[in-house]
Amino acid sequence: MKFAGATDPNLGFLSTRYPSPLVHIGREYKTVAEAFRACPSQVQKDLERREEVMRELIHAKFQQNPRLRMRMMAIPLSESGVWRDSSGQDADWVCALVQRYRSSLRQDHYNQIDKTVVERSSLVQWNNAVKSVLTSIMVPPGSTVIDLCAGKGGDLHKYKHAQVQRLLMLDVAEASIQEAKRRYENSSQNTVSATFLVQDCFVPFHHKEWVADVVACHFAIHYAFESPEKVSHFLANAARHLKPDGTLLLTFPREDKVRTFADTDTCSVTFSGSDPSRYTFFLRDCVHHVEEYVVPIAQLKHAAERHGFQVEQHHMFSDLPILWKNQPLWNTLTRRLAPLSHDDQAVFELYQWMLMRKTN
Numbered sequence: 263m264k265f266a267g268a269t270d271p272n273l274g275f276l277s278t279r280y281p282s283p284l285v286h287i288g289r290e291y292k293t294v295a296e297a298f299r300a301c302p303s304q305v306q307k308d309l310e311r312r313e314e315v316m317r318e319l320i321h322a323k324f325q326q327n328p329r330l331r332m333r334m335m336a337i338p339l340s341e342s343g344v345w346r347d348s349s350g351q352d353a354d355w356v357c358a359l360v361q362r363y364r365s366s367l368r369q370d371h372y373n374q375i376d377k378t379v380v381e382r383s384s385l386v387q388w389n390n391a392v393k394s395v396l397t398s399i400m401v402p403p404g405s406t407v408i409d410l411c412a413g414k415g416g417d418l419h420k421y422k423h424a425q426v427q428r429l430l431m432l433d434v435a436e437a438s439i440q441e442a443k444r445r446y447e448n449s450s451q452n453t454v455s456a457t458f459l460v461q462d463c464f465v466p467f468h469h470k471e472w473v474a475d476v477v478a479c480h481f482a483i484h485y486a487f488e489s490p491e492k493v494s495h496f497l498a499n500a501a502r503h504l505k506p507d508g509t510l511l512l513t514f515p516r517e518d519k520v521r522t523f524a525d526t527d528t529c530s531v532t533f534s535g536s537d538p539s540r541y542t543f544f545l546r547d548c549v550h551h552v553e554e555y556v557v558p559i560a561q562l563k564h565a566a567e568r569h570g571f572q573v574e575q576h577h578m579f580s581d582l583p584i585l586w587k588n589q590p591l592w593n594t595l596t597r598r599l600a601p602l603s604h605d606d607q608a609v610f611e612l613y614q615w616m617l618m619r620k621t622n
C-alpha cells in the first residue's frame with residue numbers, strides 16, 4: 263500500500279507495516295498489517311468489516327504505542343500531502359481512516375493523559391499488566407466470568423481481549439458499578455455481554471442464571487478477612503457460581519510483606535488498635551487510609567478446601583519477572599512501562615496471586 267508518507271522517512275511510521283507491536287483480541291502482532299492478515303478472509307473481503315477492523319487496529323497501534331501517537335498528533339492536518347497518495351489523488355484508504363479517526367484518537371490521547379494523572383505512577387499499570395496476563399492465560403475464549411469486587415470496571419477491556427462471552431461484574435459500591443456500566447456502554451465493539459450489579463460479595467447470594475467458568479477477585483479478598491464468616495461467605499459464593507472444575511483467580515496482599523512494610527511518602531501500612539490483623543492502608547492518589555485485614559495463607563487455604571477448592575498455582579508478584587520472562591504478553595506490556603521506582607517496587611511486591619480449582 264503506497265501513500266505519500268512512505269517516501270518521507272519521517273512519516274513512514276504511519277504505514278501499516280511500520281513495526282509497532284500491538285495486542286489485538288488477546289494476541290500480539292508486530293504490525294497492523296500482520297494483525298490484519300490474521301483476520302478471517304471474510305473480514306478482509308467485506309468492505310464494511312474491513313474498515314471496522316482496520317479502525318480498531320489503528321486505534322490499537324496508536325493507543326498502545328504512545329510515542330507514535332504523539333508523533334501522529336504532531337502532523338498538522340493542513341499537511342494534506344501526507345494523507346494523499348503519491349500521485350496526488352485521494353488519500354489511500356488507510357490514511358483516510360487515520361485522518362478520519364484522528365479526532366477520536368486525540369480524545370483517547372487526552373483521556374489517557376487524564377488517566378495517567380489519576381493513576382499517578384506506573385504502579386497501577388504494572389498491576390494492570392499482571393491482571394492482563396492472568397486474564398489472557400487463565401480465561402479461555404468464550405468463557406463466562408464473574409468478577410467479584412470489580413470496582414469501576416477497569417478490567418473490562420482485559421475480558422474483551424480474552425474474548426469472554428458473558429461477564430457479571432459485582433461490587434458493593436453503587437458509584438463504582440455505575441461507572442463500570444457507563445464505561446461498558448461507551449466502549450466501542452462490545453463483544454462481551456456484560457451485566458453490572460451492586461452486591462455485597464461477603465454475604466451469601468445466588469444469581470441462579472450465572473454459572474461461571476472463572477470467578478475472579480482482584481485486590482479485594484483481604485477486605486473479607488475482617489471475619490471468618492465473611493471469608494466463608496465469599497468462598498461459598500464463588501463455589502456456588504462456578505462450574506465443576508471452574509477456576510477461582512485471586513490477587514491479594516502478602517501477610518509477611520504487609521507486616522514488615524517500611525512506610526514511604528507515597529504508601530503506608532499502619533497497624534494499631536486491638537485487632538492485630540487489621541491495618542490502615544494508604545497509597546497516594548489510589549487508596550486513602552482504608553481499613554484492610556491481613557490474609558493468613560494457611561487460613562485461606564483451609565477455608566477454601568472446606569468449600570471444595572484446591573490451590574493449583576500460587577506466585578508472588580516479586581517472582582513474576584522471572585516466572586514470566588518468556589511470556590509474550592507480559593513482555594509486550596511491561597516493555598512499554600516505565601520501570602518502577604524503588605518505593606513503588608516495594609508496593610508492587612506486597613501482592614501475590616493464586617489460582618484455585620473447584621474440585622467438586
Ligand SMILES: C[S@@+](CC[C@H](N)C(=O)[O-])C[C@H]1O[C@@H](n2cnc3c(N)ncnc32)[C@H](O)[C@@H]1O
Nearest residue numbers: 411412413433434435462463464480481482485
Ligand atoms: C482495590 S479495589 C479493586 C477493584 C478491582 N477488582 C480492580 O482490580 O481494579 C477493591 C474493591 O472491592 C470492593 N469491595 C469492598 N468490599 C466489598 C464487598 N463487601 N462486596 C463487594 N465489593 C467490595 C470495593 O468497593 C472496591 O471496588
